Amino acid sequence: EVQLVQSGAEVKKPGESLKISCKGSGYSFTSYWIGWVRQMPGKGLEWMGIIYPGDSDTRYSPSFQGQVTISADKSISTAYLQWSSLKASDTAMYYCVRRTYSSGGVNWFDPWGQGTLVTVSS
Amino acid sequence: DIVMTQTPLSSPVTLGQPASISCRSSQSLVHSDGNTYLSWLQQRPGQPPRLLIYKISNRFSGVPDRFSGSGAGTDFTLKISRVEAEDVGVYYCTQATQFPVTFGGGTKVEIK
Numbered sequence: 001e002v003q004l005v006q007s008g009a010e011v012k013k014p015g016e017s018l019k020i021s022c023k024g025s026g027y028s029f030t031s032y033w034i035g036w037v038r039q040m041p042g043k044g045l046e047w048m049g050i051i052y053p054g055d056s057d058t059r060y061s062p063s064f065q066g067q068v069t070i071s072a073d074k075s076i077s078t079a080y081l082q083w084s085s086l087k088a089s090d091t092a093m094y095y096c097v098r099r100t101y102s103s104g105g106v107n108w109f110d111p112w113g114q115g116t117l118v119t120v121s122s
Numbered sequence: 123d124i125v126m127t128q129t130p131l132s133s134p135v136t137l138g139q140p141a142s143i144s145c146r147s148s149q150s151l152v153h154s155d156g157n158t159y160l161s162w163l164q165q166r167p168g169q170p171p172r173l174l175i176y177k178i179s180n181r182f183s184g185v186p187d188r189f190s191g192s193g194a195g196t197d198f199t200l201k202i203s204r205v206e207a208e209d210v211g212v213y214y215c216t217q218a219t220q221f222p223v224t225f226g227g228g229t230k231v232e233i234k
Contacts, residue, residue: 035223037171045163045171045214047223061222062123095170099218105157107218110173110182 002026004034004096004113011119012086019082020116022096029077030054033099035109036070036081040092050099051079086120093117124148126215128226134234141202143229145215150195152219159218162191162200165228166211174213175200207233 007021022034035050049060053072060070072079079096096113100106125148135141143162151158162175173182175191178198188203202209210233215226 044212044228045216045225047225050221050223059221063222097171103155105155105177107157107159108161108173108176108182109216109218109223112170112172115170 002098002111004098004111006094006096006113006116009117009119011121013122014086014088014120016086016120017082017084018086018118019080020094020118022079022081022113024077024079024098027098030074033101034072034079035097035099036068036079037095037097037112038064038092039095039115045095048081048094053077053079086118088120088122090118091120123222124151124217124220124224126217126224126226128213128215128229130229131227132230132232134232135202135205136234137207138204141205141209141231143200143213143215143231145193145198145200145226147196147198147217151217152195158194160191160193160198161216161218162189163214163216163225164209164211165214166208169211171214202231205231205233 003025005023030053033050033052036048038046047061048064049070051058051070053074069082093115095115097109127146129144163171165171179191190201212228
């Protein structure tokens, strides 16, 4: 079974750093893009960026460029999302999702991780 | 960025009755490869999103056939032929034709 399992909920103070993870299993981790999506409390979905673990090619949404860092460690089939200095406005649920893509017209996002709730409060 | 606009914001439906959600994009979603990468997601309360429909009208694995998608260019529709209790949640359209990927604001389907 293809699965993405995310790290547990975090409670942090403003200014602290954080790295959350997304571990893939049941498929070849290096052959699929992994994206990150933010969902603020009671709000909709926002695309943050995406990484191809095979070669670490990373693309950021302009809204999140410079605000977060996306990385991956293919040796342990894990993608990461990190902040160097959290703000209260980073409080949200964060989802990772696998992209299935081929030049033959295949392009969708599934499955999704279960989500990691990040709470930033003084 | 491509802006995705969904209507209605909320859709109260009687069990067994149909529901319809519209999604409009700010520009054509036809990719240079000829495909239209418009998908629909379902997010049940307290759950992560789940892929329902990809490339306008293709049901993903395990999705009941009461869900159907249609449309072209900039206008798309998700229909639920007969709403069941398990269909309660928020539905999002999303485009992957052009990066960054963008989402509609969501439509809440609830039971009357």
